[in-house]
Amino acid sequence: MYIYDAYDKQMLDDRIKQFRNQTARYLDGKLTDEQFLPLRLQNGLYIQRLAPMLRVAIPYGCLSSTQLRKLASIARDYDKGYAHFSTRQNIQYNWPKLEQVPDLLAELAEVEMHAIQTSGNCIRNTTTDQYAGVAVGEIEDSRPWCEIIRQWSTFHPEFAYLPRKFKIAVCGTPNDQAATQVHDIGLYIKKNSDGEIGFQVLVGGGLGRTPVIGVEICDFLPWQHLLTYLDAIMRVYNRYGRRDNKYKARIKILVKALGAEAFKKKVEAEWQNDKDGPATLTEEEVKRCKSFFTDPNYEEDSDSSDIEAAAAKDLLFDHWLERNVASHKQLGYRIVNICLKETGVAPGDVTDGQMEFIADLADKYSFGEVRVTHEQNVVLTDVKHADLYAVYQACQKESLATPFLGLINDIVCCPGGDFCSLANAKSIPIAESIQRRFDDFDKQKDIGDITLNISGCMNACGHHHVGNIGILGVDKKGEEFYQVTLGGSADRETALGKVLGPAFAQEDMPDVVEKIVDVYLENRKDGENFLATYRRIGIDPYKERVYAKAD
Amino acid sequence: MPKLIKDGAITDSSWHTVSSQTVYEDAFATKAEQLLVPFNMWQEHKAELKASDLEIGVWLDSEDDPYELSHEVGNLPLIAVNFPIFRDGRAFSSAAILRQRLGYTGELRAIGDVLCDQAFYMKKCGINSFELPDSGDADDFIRALSDFTDSYQSTVEIPDPLFRRR
CATH class of the missing domain: 3.90.480.20 (Sulfite Reductase Hemoprotein; domain 2)
Known part of the structure; x- marks a missing residue:
């Protein structure tokens, strides 16, 4: 850290x-x-x-x-x-x-924490993949680069009063769990043929009322130039981004209006002045930042046969191993996901006691560190394979062992109308009604990998556009309705969901989701997941089923 | 007379600011010997203004392009950047461009909705004088100029970012 x-x-x-x-x-x-x-x-x-x-x-x-x-x-x-x-x-x-x-x-x-620039029309918290530093096949640990960007963006005197909020994501893992392509700036870390680090730079991605996937404006930006290039993008946005209409003020609108090529030209022209200037990163600084993110003292270890034996006897543990535990770059270690989606609790909510419990768990089993994810879960990145059953059993006592990471009940959901003054509709009760409908764990397992995202308004904090199933709360003459999109995804193959059709009443939502899932289950082939089937058969079969007249 | 802070101290301003609504002929109605004219007026009447006996400065509104002053910066004793509303942050970029790109070394003044909570950022972007609105408190403003001890970034004031100095 x-x-x-x-x-x-x-x-x-x-x-x-x-x-x-x-x-x-x-x-x-x-x-x-x-x-x-x-x-x-x-x-x-x-x-x-x-x-x-x-x-x-x-x-x-x-x-x-x-x-x-x-x-x-x-x-x-x-x-x-x-x-x-x-x-x-x-x-x-x-x-x-x-x-x-x-x-x-x-x-x-x-404890070196703050709430700086977590809101307002400024550069927000830089985000990344929660498996950074431990992912199998990682291109480069993104954390030191995120820290470099954190410092550059904190109290930046020129860019604290932008036209609108500004979000940057960095990804160095093969799978991209950072939704990189739907950020104002998305940075994919790459290596060139000489093994040197650089960044593929995407701009103009974002969700909200005009969802857009970012476009590339630089294929390989050598690492030395990261900050001068970011400065150039920010200056172009600060000067030319629209300020007359808050809904047209994000950088994505500017990039669309100018066209990616013209935008890129403006950035390059600006950049030429600062390139190789004092803000050029030094090897020394990168080394300094990397020194905080070295591997912990992993023990030379291999997988324990006791865990297999425990899984054979404890079916839920077996499920948990399969769903919540991911492979690790280090032999004998695993990544453990604690899913904060217990039915009846708002997705992402944790009590003080649970936080203290997770802290103790991290101290005992994962070198005292945890990660939080944009899917609203918590991760222990460095758990010894031999400790998995002990970790599971401890989590179970705190109701934190739900074994459905990445299944339909692992719902991503904004606070919605219960808390947020921007919301048009509630989102937490929708999540709960769907979780209750799919309460049967075997059914969830059968459905397999799927993402379901709920936002209570078009600001899209629940990232509904990039959920395989997306649900958006809308207000129609004072009543809450829910619009459904299908086919979204936020990984390296980012896609925006397509609207299924007219919105539904709150009480219909569990039925609607179940019908959508049924169409998938009836049509899937050869181990296809939900998204693969959707991509093959298109939206029509889902539409027909959901809007079929009962007779 | 508006309150002016220059190089960290309260001072008097002898400059008369010509508003953007003023027609050219009326700009000289005051007896002021130093006129701060809007960028559009400057563009239109550059030759006459330069030929006049008065000292002339130019103020840029937030949509004006500072690069258009690139050939003039050596001759202008005062350039101002206007904050039409404090949350319009374009003037920060205009100021930085005037200093970093165009090498302007004269007085660079913030005018308009100048809020002390932005004083530090303004200073970092190269602004060295501040015309406060009537509601502004000069002492608060001077204190706010040093709200922060340092900056992470490469700034107009200190081009070396913190990582080259720490």
């Missing part, structure tokens, strides 16, 4: 002091609502339907057990004993008091 030095600490302290002063001026009436708005947003603070919401950054998803314990104690002391993992590797508190937020931020700073 990256460890702050005196500079990092000082700047974080400076920020807390600045925000404490801003909050005091606001409460004294010296700052208007309009003036305070972007200031509090750039410190993660929203005013929600019922109370303020504070979004805390988990930079590129990495957390130490110490940090996780602090998040737990904050949930207890400043909130109602729980928090929510978002779809952007952040964590959200739903009930803090405005006047206590500066104190809360000071507590976070004690």
